[in-house]
Amino acid sequence: MPQKGKPTGRRSETTKAAILAAARQHFAASGYERATIRIIAADAGIDPAMVMRYFGNKEKLFAAAAEFDLRLPDLAAVPRGTVGSVLVGHFLDRWESDDTLQALLRAAVSYKVAVTRLRAVFATQVMPAVAPLCKDRATAATRIGLVATQMLGMALCRYVLRLPPVVSLDRAAVIRWLAPTIQRYLTAGP
Amino acid sequence: MPQKGKPTGRRSETTKAAILAAARQHFAASGYERATIRIIAADAGIDPAMVMRYFGNKEKLFAAAAEFDLRLPDLAAVPRGTVGSVLVGHFLDRWESDDTLQALLRAAVSYKVAVTRLRAVFATQVMPAVAPLCKDRATAATRIGLVATQMLGMALCRYVLRLPPVVSLDRAAVIRWLAPTIQRYLTAGP
DNA sequence: CGTATATGTCAACGGCTGTTGGCCATTACG
DNA sequence: CGTAATGGCCAACAGCCGTTGACATATACG
Known part of the structure; x- marks a missing residue:
């Protein structure tokens, strides 16, 4: 067992994280429509097709990238x-x-x-x-x-x-x- | 002299105003990239090419549509x-x-x-x-x-x-x- | 009336988009 | 070692975009 456990794979989690980071950065800097899957993939150093494999489509990629916790204090x-x-x-x-x-x-x-x-x-x-x-x-x-x-x-x-x-x-x-x-x-x- | 005076033409001002109104409405409702020239033109009841003739390009159309006065009182x-x-x-x-x-x-x-x-x-x-x-x-x-x-x-x-x-x-x-x-x-x- | 000019339509272009399927390399495991 | 699966790349698709140029029509004017 290589890393975590969800996929049986090898280093997919690393790539997935890189995609998410690049996606967040570009969505934040340019908005939804200008943040192209091609640009995000290039920034993460992989092929656009990988984004589709890991996240299905652009909408789901955004949903994953926009997941966050405000961490309000007590x-x-x-x-x-x-x-x-x-x-x-x-x-x-x-x-x-x-x-x-x-x-x-x-x-x-x-x-x-x-x-x-x-x-x-x-x-x-x-x-x-x-x-x-x-x-x-x-x-x-x-x-x-x-x-x-x-x-x-x-x-x-x-x-x-x-x-x-x-x-x-x-x-x-x-x-x-x-x-x-x-x-x-x-x-x-x- | 047909109407106002700026172009020598006939009813261009009417069409221009219709385009501007449709543009403002769609820019306001959908943002810059989702408000396509084709949709704006269809809403104004004319061909997309007319938009180009009257405003040059999309950027200039936006500039014209975004012209406005806040009319702050004294x-x-x-x-x-x-x-x-x-x-x-x-x-x-x-x-x-x-x-x-x-x-x-x-x-x-x-x-x-x-x-x-x-x-x-x-x-x-x-x-x-x-x-x-x-x-x-x-x-x-x-x-x-x-x-x-x-x-x-x-x-x-x-x-x-x-x-x-x-x-x-x-x-x-x-x-x-x-x-x-x-x-x-x-x-x-x- | 004839002609120039403004008004408008149509079809097409190149470019970029999200998305897909097939192919190669690398690794894990029996 | 061999085999299956996983990670990754490449090329291509259909669709929409802004934009362009040629062509049709209607009006204004000499």
Whole structure:
């Protein structure tokens, strides 16, 4: 038994990982339609046909590349007043250390599968983790939706559109400005 | 002299307008690469070759379709404390009454020309109109950049990604929640 | 009326796309 | 060692894309 165990094969896992990495990078940099299977394969150093063998088709390749975990921390453990800065800081970290989010956002704008996935991430990862912080269940969804508008708006302007004044903010400044907004959306009166 | 005066022709302006309208609609709904010239032409009821004759190529067609004016009101005239709600309300209006902004945002994510145009709109329309409200020149660009993150984030979540909790907010609620954020970005201490 | 010009259609081109099936090399295993 | 399977490459397909040029029609004007 060579490596792991799923296929009986030899080094397929290595190649598969290389394809996934190249796919994430190009989906993140160019969006769904411009990230060609041929380009991704060339970047991974193999033939386009291998991509099809391992992932079936482009849609499934994207689904595999867009799989990811936001890794939200346990928010019940942080002090009430700092939840805003913790959330902003965590999002910045995740956004800068993982191409997947950028791939998801860039693709979601023109590719149905991606927007569905993004909504799923919101519903299954953000909502359950943040909702307990809101006292009244009734407005929780609204509050978390508002948080999403500010967070995704920052990501859009900073990493995708690259608006100069937003790009030149340093990490601390982003947290200093955005944290009170997030805090207010989550806790302020209706 | 048949209608206006620019070409000597007969009804070319009508067709040109039909093409532009169809282009805007499809760019807004599908992004740059999925909005094909063939589809746009079919929607305008003419042959694809006409698009080329009137606009040269797809890039120039997009440039023509993405031309637009944000029509920001004179902010010096509104009371100091209501500038937030005026801005949010105006953006919502513009966003819902004109496909162009959505076309610009959808295309900007994967099409260089579009992101350049969007940055230009920010620099030549938003900055000059909003900057006078900021007392210190030094932080004005930063403050307006922050406003952009919240505004574009709302547009992204509401009109492009269609996150359910954000879509179901009514106009008044959006203003009620976002106005204080905008107000703080523009006027609060560093 | 005759002719030039604008308006529009048609068919085709080269290029790029996702996808497929067949062929070679290498390795694992009896 | 021989055989089967796995990893990988190559060439080709059908389809769609932007774009082009030749050709038909209708209008404007001398």
